[in-house]
Amino acid sequence: MALALLGGCDQLGIDTPEKVAQRKGAEAKAIGAACRHAMRAIEDCYLLNPKADKSAVFEGWREMDEYMRENKIEGVAPVVPRAVPSKSAEAASQGDVASSEEQESLPDAPSAKK
Secondary structure, eight states, X not given: OHHHHHHTHHHHTOOOHHHHXXXXXXXXXXXXXXXXXXXXXXXXXXXXOTTSOHHHHHHHHHHHHHHHHHTTOOOOOOSSOOOOOOHHHXXXXXXXXXXXXXXXXXXXXXXXXX
């Protein structure tokens, strides 16, 4: 009886863990393929999509690279460049940024006094 109830999950639109994993893998492959088509290096693709599964991103990037080489397709430069996170934003997210008091005491920091 429980098996019959679980079989209805697909009809109710409830995602199973397997479906979620498949969807995330497919999305990561699509991200990698799009990065390659947009002439982005794989490292840039990883940086721009930190939550995507790196192995799936690479797989998509590699497959698109092979496809483009076989069919002599040129990449398309992105029209709207995506903002790359600054190093200070990355450091802040990792907790490596000095406090504002420490930054004010640094000799290179601009002072308000003249």
